[in-house]
Each structure stands twice: as structure tokens, then as C-alpha cells.
Amino acid sequence: MSQVQAFLDQLYHELKGVSAGQVASYIPELARANPDWFGISIVTLDGHTYEVGDVAQKFTIQSISKVFVYGMALEDYGRDQLLKKVGVEPTGDPFNSLIRLDEDSKRPENPMVNAGAIATTGLITGADLADRLNRMLAMFQRYVGNEVFVDVSTFISERSTGHRNRAMAHLMLNFGMIDQPIEDALDLYFQQCSVLVTAHDLAVMAATLANQGVNPITGERAVGANHVRDILSVMYTCGMYNFAGEWAFRVGIPAKSGVSGGILAVVPNRAGIAVFSPLLDGHGNSVRGLKVFEALSRQYGFHLFDLSLGRCNFTQT
Numbered sequence: 604m605s606q607v608q609a610f611l612d613q614l615y616h617e618l619k620g621v622s623a624g625q626v627a628s629y630i631p632e633l634a635r636a637n638p639d640w641f642g643i644s645i646v647t648l649d650g651h652t653y654e655v656g657d658v659a660q661k662f663t664i665q666s667i668s669k670v671f672v673y674g675m676a677l678e679d680y681g682r683d684q685l686l687k688k689v690g691v692e693p694t695g696d697p698f699n700s701l702i703r704l705d706e707d708s709k710r711p712e713n714p715m716v717n718a719g720a721i722a723t724t725g726l727i728t729g730a731d732l733a734d735r736l737n738r739m740l741a742m743f744q745r746y747v748g749n750e751v752f753v754d755v756s757t758f759i760s761e762r763s764t765g766h767r768n769r770a771m772a773h774l775m776l777n778f779g780m781i782d783q784p785i786e787d788a789l790d791l792y793f794q795q796c797s798v799l800v801t802a803h804d805l806a807v808m809a810a811t812l813a814n815q816g817v818n819p820i821t822g823e824r825a826v827g828a829n830h831v832r833d834i835l836s837v838m839y840t841c842g843m844y845n846f847a848g849e850w851a852f853r854v855g856i857p858a859k860s861g862v863s864g865g866i867l868a869v870v871p872n873r874a875g876i877a878v879f880s881p882l883l884d885g886h887g888n889s890v891r892g893l894k895v896f897e898a899l900s901r902q903y904g905f906h907l908f909d910l911s912l913g914r915c916n917f918t919q920t
């Protein structure tokens with residue numbers, strides 16, 4: 604067995620008993636998650652997959668979708684146009700906060716918090732709502748390498764309880780940051796959050812970003828190479844809720860987490876890594892997920908500033 608696989612197995616067994624944290628419950632469908640679910644998947648660009656645990660368990664992608672829809676908006680609009688509507692500044696606030704929206708520029712701070720994500724989704728082009736959804740699903744499919752589906756009950760659950768998101772959309776409509784009909788932007792946003800994935804899928808998606816936008820398994824391009832740097836930059840500064848600075852300090856690679864318990868992270872030019880474990884800490888990040896990434900970063904030296912010092916030994920098995 605490879606050393607990487609042996610290390611993953613050991614980590615899995617060490618951390619599987621960690622029971623701190625809570626399953627997200629603000630959307631009724633998320634509260635049904637099994638707190639024991641735990642999977643780790645690593646897909647390297649040189650063709651290896653190392654996995655352990657519940658890596659085939661499906662769950663809704665939630666906020667991790669924001670990364671990929673941002674990439675799509677960069678392709679549809681170009682960087683300069685998109686920057687006029689959605690900034691790239693970390694907030695230090697919770698993902699669903701409204702407090703900064705009414706300040707200064709009226710422009711949502713970044714595409715990884717809900718306001719910025721809803722504005723970004725509102726920009727996705729298409730003939731009608733169905734066409735926009737189909738374009739979005741086709742984009743996710745290029746990253747995953749398989750068909751993807753929206754979990755309808757989560758979508759309905761999100762739509763019927765998403766009052767804060769609806770309030771943000773109304774504010775942004777008032778500021779001219781998104782256009783009518785806002786219900787379309789919201790529906791598309793709730794649908795993107797409800798796309799079903801596995802930890803393995805997330806690792807392949809991350810590996811695609813690590814590989815300059817080309818899915819390393821299928822060879823298909825998912826996003827233009829010229830947009831990958833921008834996507835990874837906002838992930839690095841804004842991807843881990845109001846823990847992004849701590850994450851950058853401790854783990855040191857671009858990542859995004861979601862309230863269903865996924866964390867996806869990119870080791871540029873080397874690998875994609877994903878962890879799925881639904882028990883969340885107070886910031887909304889997976890408790891076991893954070894522990895896995897801290898241990899992996901220490902073990903393999905893939906913090907970006909370790910990489911820049913040539914310390915990473917990640918692909919040596």
C-alpha cells in the first residue's frame with residue numbers, strides 16, 4: 604500500500620470518533636444528515652486516487668457551488684465587468700450576513716458569501732431559466748466527469764426557508780446590483796446549492812482546478828485556464844467562511860466549504876482533496892474536515908509557502 608493511502612487510513616481511524624460539532628439544521632433537509640458520515644478523497648494530477656470512508660455518499664454541494672458558478676460568470680462576463688458587480692474582498696462576517704450590503708459601494712464583497720453568490724448567479728446567461736440551469740449543470744458535469752442532478756427536496760426546502768437570501772436579493776435589486784426577475788436568480792442559486800455530489804466528485808473538481816481547468820480523469824476542459832487564477836484567489840481569501848484567514852495560516856491552500864459538511868481544496872499543479880463530514884463548528888466548517896487538512900498540510904508540506912520553498916513531497920508515495 605502507498606504511504607499516502609496508509610496515512611489517510613490512519614487519519615480516518617484517528618478522527619472518526621470525533622463527535623464535536625453540529626449538523627446544519629437551518630434547512631430542514633440538511634438536518635437529516637448522518638453525523639457519522641466521513642470520507643476523504645485525494646485525486647492527484649499524475650493519475651492516483653487515494654480514498655477512505657464514505658467517499659461515495661451523496662450530499663448537496665451547498666456553498667462549494669459558489670466557486671464553480673463564479674468561474675462560469677468570469678467566462679460569461681469577463682473579469683472587469685464582473686468586478687463591477689461583485690468584489691473580491693474578504694468580509695470576516697458569517698456567510699449569510701447582510702450588514703455590509705448597505706455600505707459604500709452597495710456591491711457585495713465577494714462571490715463566496717451569499718450576497719455575492721446570488722449576484723453572481725443572477726449574471727449567468729441563457730435564453731430562459733431552464734437554459735441557465737442546463738448550462739450550469741453542464742458546467743458542473745465537466746468538472747465532475749459524470750452527470751449531476753439537483754436534489755429536488757433540498758431545493759424546495761431552501762426555497763421555502765431562504766428568507767435572508769431573498770432579503771439580500773431585494774436589497775441588491777434596490778442598489779442595481781442584480782436585475783429582475785430576482786426570483787429566477789434565487790431559484791437558480793437554490794438549485795446550484797442542491798446539486799448532489801460525493802467526496803470523490805469534489806476531489807475530481809478540485810483536481811480540475813489544480814490542473815488549470817482540465818479534468819485530469821476525462822481530459823475535458825471545464826473552465827478557461829485564464830480564469831483559474833482568479834477563482835483560486837477568491838477561494839484562498841474568502842472560501843472558508845469567517846475562518847478564511849486562520850485556514851490560510853494553518854493549511855495554506857485555496858479551499859471552499861459548505862454547510863452540508865464538504866471541504867474542497869486545491870494543491871496547485873498537484874492534486875485535489877475533499878473531505879465530507881457533516882458535523883460543523885461555529886463558523887460552518889466541518890470539524891473533522893479541518894483536522895484532516897491540518898494533518899495533511901503538516902505531513903506533506905503543501906501550504907503554498909511551503910510549496911514555494913520546495914518542501915512539498917505530496918506525490919511521493
Ligand code: GLU
Nearest residue numbers: 665666698717796861862
Ligand atoms: N444554501 C445555503 C444558503 O444559501 C448555502 C449555505 C452554505 O453552504 O454556506 O443558505
